[in-house]
Amino acid sequence: MSSKVKLVADSGSTKAEWCLMDGKVRKTYFTQGISPYFLTSVQIEELIQAELVPQLGGVRPDQIFYYGTGCLAEKNQKLLHKSLHAVWPQAKIAVSHDLMAAARALCGREPGIASILGTGSNSCYYDGKDIVKNNPGLGFVLGDEGSGAFLGKKVLQYYLYQTFDDEMRFRFDQKYNTTRDEILDRVYRQPLPNRYLASFTPFLSENRGHYMIENILEDGLNDFFFNHIYKYSESWTVPLHFTGSVAWHFRDVLEELCHLYELQLGRILKNPMEGLTVYHEDE
Known part of the structure; x- marks a missing residue:
């Protein structure tokens, strides 16, 4: 009996990663991201037909496990399901959200605390099957502690408040060649300010060892522990x-x-x- 061909998707709003699982063979593909808040079911179907289907070379999956941004809402799950079904009507399709993707990828079928620290941040307690607790994030303005947006905001604060010493200010100016007015315009008037803030996190990677950089990292990630990890009593077990x-x-x-x-x-x-590919191997 031939094994089922599976397609696993992990989609953000800017980039989507797709892994085709055919027996022991794994092939990875990329398309632009899919946000159900900004695309209709027809637009999503057209995107998949244009960007993914040609890469698959005629292979049709039997099962699709889709995880994506915005898919916590049931209406968005239905929208994605409709789009995927239109492309592959024969496939068995399951749609879930990015936090479940993190929980299953990290914990498998064992209990644990699963946290996402990317452009934004999120966390949950997962009992090995379901997400039982989720300490809700407040977005990049009020929260997102430990995220790229949060850490990037700290970099800009150190720069604009002139907290950085001369060496760090020089390195910042050399790398970004920007102004106070431009920074404030990008943060307060331009779209996607969270991504703009997160774009300053590479400055932290490139300047490890400087005590101000280490302070930003330790304080920012410690804030995530204090405001999120500590809220789960299971964190100690x-x-x-x-x-x-x-x-x-x-x-x-x-x-x-x-x-x-x-x-x-x-x-x-x-x-x-x-x-995720390990999690779905036996399904």
């Missing part, structure tokens, strides 16, 4: 897992914080796909 670009690039800081607070550190993945 199950592993803490992380995914996302911030978690991956600053994993040493997460390791130090877990050691400091005597918490069990689990897996740290750059993105969920590696864990």
Whole structure:
């Protein structure tokens, strides 16, 4: 009996990663991201037909496991299901959200705390099957502690308040060549300010070792622990897992914080796909 061909998707609003699983063979493809808040079902279908179907070379999946931004809302799940069904009417389709993707990728079928630290941040307690608790985020204006937007905002504060020493100010100016007016315009008047703020996190990676950079990282990630991890009583009895670009690039800081607070550190993945393919192997 031939094995089922599976298609696993992990989509943000800017980029979507698709992994085709045919037996032991894994092939990864990328398309632009899919946001059900900005695209109709017909537009999503057209995007998939134009960008993904040609890459698959005629292979038709039997099962589709789609995880995406905006898919916590039931109406958006139905919209994605409709679009995917229009492209592959023969396939069995399951649609879920990005936090479930993180939970399944990181925890598998075991209980744990799953956290996303990327452009934004989120977390949950997962009992091995369902997300039981979710400490709701407040977005990049009021919250998103530990995220790229949060850390990038700190970089800009240090720069604009002239907290950086001369060396750091020089390095910032050399890298970004921007002005106070331009920064404020991008943050308060232009679209997608959270992504703009997050674009300053590479400055932290490139200047590790400077005490001001280390302060920003330790304070920003500690704020995530204090405002989110600590709100789950299970944090002291199950592993803490992380995914996302911030978690991956600053994993040493997460390791130090877990050691400091005597918490069990689990897996740290750059993105969920590696864990999702393992999770769906036996389905």
